[in-house]
Amino acid sequence: MFELAQIPVPDLTDETFAPFWQGTRDHKLRIQRCCDCKTHRWPPRITCRSCRSTNVEWVAVEPRGTLYTYTIVGRPTAKGFSTTPYVVGFVALDAVPHVRIIGNVVDVDPSALTIGMALNGRFVTAGPNDEMTLIHWSPAK
Amino acid sequence: MAGMSMKACVTGVGNTEYRKQINRSAEVLAVEAVVAAAADAGIDPQQIDGLIPYPGHIGDDVIQAALSLNPRFRATIDMGGCGAVSALRLASMAVLSGAANHVLLFRGLKGSSGARKADRPSFLPGQPFRRHLEYVYGMNTPAQRYAVLCQRYKHEYGLDRRTLGEIALAARAHANLNPIAQMHGRDLTMDDYLAGRMIADPYTLFDCCLETDGASAVIVSARNDARDIRILSVAEGQGASPDDTSNREPFLDIGLTQAANRVWNDLGMGPEDMDAAMIYDCFTFEVLHQLEEAGFAGHGEGAALIADGGIRLGGKLPVNTHGGMLSEAHQAGLNHVVEAVRQLRGECGARQVENARLIAVTGWGQLGDGSFAVLGGRNV
Numbered sequence: 128m129f130e131l132a133q134i135p136v137p138d139l140t141d142e143t144f145a146p147f148w149q150g151t152r153d154h155k156l157r158i159q160r161c162c163d164c165k166t167h168r169w170p171p172r173i174t175c176r177s178c179r180s181t182n183v184e185w186v187a188v189e190p191r192g193t194l195y196t197y198t199i200v201g202r203p204t205a206k207g208f209s210t211t212p213y214v215v216g217f218v219a220l221d222a223v224p225h226v227r228i229i230g231n232v233v234d235v236d237p238s239a240l241t242i243g244m245a246l247n248g249r250f251v252t253a254g255p256n257d258e259m260t261l262i263h264w265s266p267a268k
Numbered sequence: 269m270a271g272m273s274m275k276a277c278v279t280g281v282g283n284t285e286y287r288k289q290i291n292r293s294a295e296v297l298a299v300e301a302v303v304a305a306a307a308d309a310g311i312d313p314q315q316i317d318g319l320i321p322y323p324g325h326i327g328d329d330v331i332q333a334a335l336s337l338n339p340r341f342r343a344t345i346d347m348g349g350c351g352a353v354s355a356l357r358l359a360s361m362a363v364l365s366g367a368a369n370h371v372l373l374f375r376g377l378k379g380s381s382g383a384r385k386a387d388r389p390s391f392l393p394g395q396p397f398r399r400h401l402e403y404v405y406g407m408n409t410p411a412q413r414y415a416v417l418c419q420r421y422k423h424e425y426g427l428d429r430r431t432l433g434e435i436a437l438a439a440r441a442h443a444n445l446n447p448i449a450q451m452h453g454r455d456l457t458m459d460d461y462l463a464g465r466m467i468a469d470p471y472t473l474f475d476c477c478l479e480t481d482g483a484s485a486v487i488v489s490a491r492n493d494a495r496d497i498r499i500l501s502v503a504e505g506q507g508a509s510p511d512d513t514s515n516r517e518p519f520l521d522i523g524l525t526q527a528a529n530r531v532w533n534d535l536g537m538g539p540e541d542m543d544a545a546m547i548y549d550c551f552t553f554e555v556l557h558q559l560e561e562a563g564f565a566g567h568g569e570g571a572a573l574i575a576d577g578g579i580r581l582g583g584k585l586p587v588n589t590h591g592g593m594l595s596e597a598h599q600a601g602l603n604h605v606v607e608a609v610r611q612l613r614g615e616c617g618a619r620q621v622e623n624a625r626l627i628a629v630t631g632w633g634q635l636g637d638g639s640f641a642v643l644g645g646r647n648v
């Protein structure tokens with residue numbers, strides 16, 4: 128349903144995001160964790176909002192979660208997304224519920240979406256040369 | 269006591285026509301609105317000695333040159349739709365400190381005939397988040413970003429589509445009493461609303477604000493003449509994680525919550541004292557959301573205020589009597605200030621709020637910035 132090859136690729140070497148994109152390429156969902164107070168954080172930031180430490184590590188978490196909120200896009204607005212409707216969801220991770228990951232929710236009739244439904248992430252290559260790996264979320268079986 | 273201390277005043281307001289397409293440049297439109305606002309204030313445009321432009325949208329040097337302005341105070345506020353009300357605050361500080369006598373706020377927009385929303389440069393903060401986390405999943409418009417807020421609210425508190433519909437219909441009913449409104453003369457029924465095509469669920473066509481060609485201007489002065497409208501109190505606030513909404517906690521927290529509390533505390537007044545409210549209505553739910561965050565209704569109780577004509581003229585709290593951005597014009601919130609001033613002067617004819625003395629105005633933009641003002645008429 129998406130034209131994955133046409134989705135614009137951000138700068139995958141951007142220092143704030145490179146560890147994340149390297150993770151998805153390896154089929155891992157990696158988020159930031161403070162080395163000092165161990166608080167997970169997302170989206171990636173230069174400091175820990177709990178203790179102000181700048182010491183950060185990237186840790187892999189299971190790509191499982193629940194749908195926190197979503198929208199069903201009814202009108203094409205973005206390159207690579209000319210077929211509507213499609214769903215953009217915010218997924219609260221089971222492992223770290225205060226972390227929400229944005230992604231497309233697939234394999235479900237949009238009218239059957241419910242907030243709180245369990246979702247599993249899977250890794251999908253995209254971009255003109257398959258240079259980035261995105262995460263798509265489908266209902267947990 | 270609010271009335272006792274020195275207050276800055278809005279002394280002039282002006283606007284062009286508001287239409288879907290006007291074949292004049294944004295700068296030409298802005299000049300027309302500025303000249304109208306100066307005439308309304310009873311000053312020559314050259315007496316304007318302070319400028320607060322709307323960044324990124326118009327060449328404000330062009331306006332300055334076109335009108336031979338010679339400002340001694342000039343500042344931009346990079347807060348999107350929050351900026352109109354925030355600018356009232358900065359302008360007040362400028363004129364009360366002596367930095368300027370007459371500060372001009374203006375908007376000149378080619379919202380409708382310019383580039384499509386998704387193709388325009390984004391002025392949102394956190395651009396890396398937008399590029400790395402949102403665009404790659406086809407999320408790139410305001411409607412989509414705001415839809416997820418509404419969807420979550422719906423889950424937490426419940427929300428009938430007809431409540432959103434009533435917000436759109438109330439705006440349209442007001443616009444139909446306002447000859448300058450872009451949608452004047454175009455009725456909107458609940459059936460029309462419910463049949464609107466899907467933009468970003470739960471938002472359909474009539475949940476989304478207009479795109480407008482047109483301009484507006486407001487002059488804030490260190491002057492307190494009979495016709496001047498006092499800025500009784502104005503404040504700002506920022507949502508938690510102001511560059512990102514996805515991981516904000518609480519998710520529905522916006523800067524307005526703090527801004528409104530600051531104003532209520534400053535004035536020793538509350539929502540019940542207001543005769544009307546001009547709410548930044550980029551989308552229908554944002555009216556309900558802000559009514560709750562500013563204290564006009566408790567959390568989850570906005571729908572009860574909106575029901576039974578509560579936000580229409582003659583209701584408990586008339587909201588956006590000009591038609592707002594949903595039905596008058598998109599002026600990034602400046603037209604809300606213009607309307608509050610005209611209401612407090614009693615100039616609104618068929619849509620006049622009877623004996624309007626105190627009006628609240630909100631601003632909302634840039635993913636979390638909120639601003640709140642209470643303006644007072646002469647009889648306060």
Ligand SMILES: [Zn+2]
Pocket residue numbers: 161162163164165166175176177178179180
């Ligand atoms: Zn920490």
